[in-house]
Amino acid sequence: MNHILHLRSLISGQTFRPDEVDYVDPAYGPDGVLDVVYDYDAVGHDISRESLRRNGDTSIWRYKPLLPVEPDAEVPPLQIGWTPLYATPRLAADLGLRRLWVKDDGRNPTASFKDRASAIAVVKGRERGAEIITTASTGNAAAALSGICASMGQANVIFVPEKAPQAKVAQLLAYGATVMLVRGSYDDAFELCLQAADAYGWYNRNTGFNPYMTEGKKTASLEICEQLNWDAPDRIFVSVGDGCIIGGLHKGLKDMMALGWIEKMPRLMGVQAAGSNYLAEAWERNEDVLTKPPIDAQTVADSISAGLPRDRLKAMAAVKETGGAYITVSDDEILAAIPALARGSGVFAEPAGAAAYAGLIKAVDRGMVSADERVVVLNTGSGLKDVAGAMKGVELAGTQPHRVDANLDDLRRVMGMVWRPGF
Numbered sequence: 001m002n003h004i005l006h007l008r009s010l011i012s013g014q015t016f017r018p019d020e021v022d023y024v025d026p027a028y029g030p031d032g033v034l035d036v037v038y039d040y041d042a043v044g045h046d047i048s049r050e051s052l053r054r055n056g057d058t059s060i061w062r063y064k065p066l067l068p069v070e071p072d073a074e075v076p077p078l079q080i081g082w083t084p085l086y087a088t089p090r091l092a093a094d095l096g097l098r099r100l101w102v103k104d105d106g107r108n109p110t111a112s113f114k115d116r117a118s119a120i121a122v123v124k125g126r127e128r129g130a131e132i133i134t135t136a137s138t139g140n141a142a143a144a145l146s147g148i149c150a151s152m153g154q155a156n157v158i159f160v161p162e163k164a165p166q167a168k169v170a171q172l173l174a175y176g177a178t179v180m181l182v183r184g185s186y187d188d189a190f191e192l193c194l195q196a197a198d199a200y201g202w203y204n205r206n207t208g209f210n211p212y213m214t215e216g217k218k219t220a221s222l223e224i225c226e227q228l229n230w231d232a233p234d235r236i237f238v239s240v241g242d243g244c245i246i247g248g249l250h251k252g253l254k255d256m257m258a259l260g261w262i263e264k265m266p267r268l269m270g271v272q273a274a275g276s277n278y279l280a281e282a283w284e285r286n287e288d289v290l291t292k293p294p295i296d297a298q299t300v301a302d303s304i305s306a307g308l309p310r311d312r313l314k315a316m317a318a319v320k321e322t323g324g325a326y327i328t329v330s331d332d333e334i335l336a337a338i339p340a341l342a343r344g345s346g347v348f349a350e351p352a353g354a355a356a357y358a359g360l361i362k363a364v365d366r367g368m369v370s371a372d373e374r375v376v377v378l379n380t381g382s383g384l385k386d387v388a389g390a391m392k393g394v395e396l397a398g399t400q401p402h403r404v405d406a407n408l409d410d411l412r413r414v415m416g417m418v419w420r421p422g423f
Contacts, residue, residue, distance in 0.1 A: 002070055003042045007034040007211055010313045011290070018068075023210050030194060031290065033313050034211040035251075036068055040258045049230060049261055058082040060116055060219040066255055067219075068212050069123050076148045078109040080119045081219050085227040085376070091344035091357075095364045099374045101233070102357075103224060104347045106382030109151075110171060112303075112350075113220065113245060113380040114144035120216035121205035122148050130203035132157055136193035138186050138241075138302045139168030140352075140381055145205055146177035157202065159189040165302060165386045187294065187307045207244035208310025217248025218255065224376055225253075225262050232262040234373040235324070237363070239355035239380060240270040240279055241304030243315025249378075250318035266376075267324040270315065271359030273299035273334060278309050279316060280326035289316050300331045300389055303352035303381060325368065329358040337361065338383060338393035348383035348390070356380070 006015040009025035010033045016025075025032030046065035055062045060081035064071065085103045092100035105113040118141065125133040135145050136159040149156040158172050162181040172179045182189040190206060197204040207213045225232050232253070240246050246268055256262045272280045276297035282289050294308035309315060319326055329337075334351050337358035342348045349357070356377045363369050383390045394400075404414050 002068055003039045003046070003065060004068055005037045005039045008037050009034055023204060030209055030310075033208060033311065035314070036211055036215055038066065038255070040255075044259055049226075052226060060119060060216065063219055063222055066222070067120065068215050069120065070127070073123050073127065074152075075123060076119050076151050078115070078119075078148060078151050080108060080115045080148075082223060083107045083220075085224060086345060086347065088345040091341070094344060095361065096371050097364070097369070097375060098372050101228075101376045102341070102345050102347050103220065103376060103378050105220065105378065105380055106347070106349065106353065108144075110140075110143045110147040111382035111385060112140040112144060113217070113378070114141040115148065116219050117141070117207065117213040117216035117244070117248075118144035118148045118205065120212050121145060121203070121210065122152060122154055124212050125203035125205070126152070126154065128203055131155060132200065132202040133205055134158070134193055134197050134202040135205035136160070136186065136189040138305060139164045140303050140385065141205070141207065142177070143168055143171040143175070146172050146175040149177070150175040157196070159193040159196070161186055161189055165388070167385055167387065185297070185307060186305060187297075190310065206310065207242050208312070213244055214248045214251050214311070214314065217245050218252030220245075220378065221249040221252030222256065225256055230262055232256075232264055233266050233376045235267045235269050235369060236376045236378060237269045237271060237356045237360045238378045239301070239304045239352045239359070240272050240315060240326070241276065241306040241309065241352070243279060243306075243309040243311035245378075245380065246270050246318045247311050247314025250314065250322065253322070265322050268318045268322045269324050269359060269363060270319050270326045271355050272326060272328055273301045273304055273355060274328050274330045275299040276301075276305045276307070277326075277328045278306065279312060280328045282312075282316065283319060283326040289313060299334075299351075300392070301334050301351035301355050302386070303350065304355060325363075327359040327362055327368075329355060329362055332396060333358040333362070335389065335393040336396045338390050339397045339399065341377075341379070342383070347379050349379040350381040350383050350385040351389040351393075353379035353381045353383075354393070
């Protein structure tokens, strides 16, 4: 048996057995987000820092006793999680920081962080005998679900805005997903997905609706702390759209505090695009996210474009309860961060992933981060997900290719113009 005690409503505080509800607190409909509550005494009997040291499984499943799945559950064969955490001394020095790491979740099988939650979705969907698993997405969650479903021969139906980047749509089609390009925004796709899942009885992976998605996403914070030998960082910077990732990081940190695995709670720093900063606005103005109306979200960072963040309760708690902050960055700052991050660390991020680094730059400029703090930046997706965005970023950096004739004399001519010390 897994170690779930119950599911707790974030609005009413009421608790439910997992077999009592499918996804949300029925009294509040789609807004009735639930949290998975574990029996930490039981968890502690099955997993510890010492047992993890002996565990050769380098995937999210190394934390299985702390996940909402059965011990003998069939899991996807893909290598999900345990992504690298790179020390980046040159980036740190540029920002005047002592220690800075970049965790590169673009290294997951479908090249984004969203594989973590989708893996849990597929396991839970098959646990329920689902014929179809569905999700709405701006692209990454959809690609993650369809890729993991492909690895297990599981049918899936995907809803994405018709303006989703072609690289992400190509992934869906390559994996054999049934793709619905929705004429509208991500929020429109989300609503249609909810209706379709209810009408057809499909298993719904949607973040901010399915409580188990947080549990998959929390594995990143478990990995960060384990990779740092359980010496938790002072701050973690992460881009925020729907809010499920930052909420998941917070959940993992709370789990580790409850189990005595870490001694301090890192401050969670949520970074939002200026054109999609619902949560940053709410945090700055101390607004109630249950009553704050949607905004018109527009940003080049499609992965974090959300007019009404679906996991906004957990996302707001993640920042407030850790003493963190929300930071707003412009699209130009996001695009400029793509080559800056790539050149300083070798990590190539899509706009949403680079937004976290853009947020760190702004936080340092504002004096929000002290030089001796230990900081982690989370890249949530590969730059290959959005090549058009990357090209805009390098153009902002003033970088362009050089055209040369196919002879050494012309190469010498061009090198004479571009050569500089340290080239």
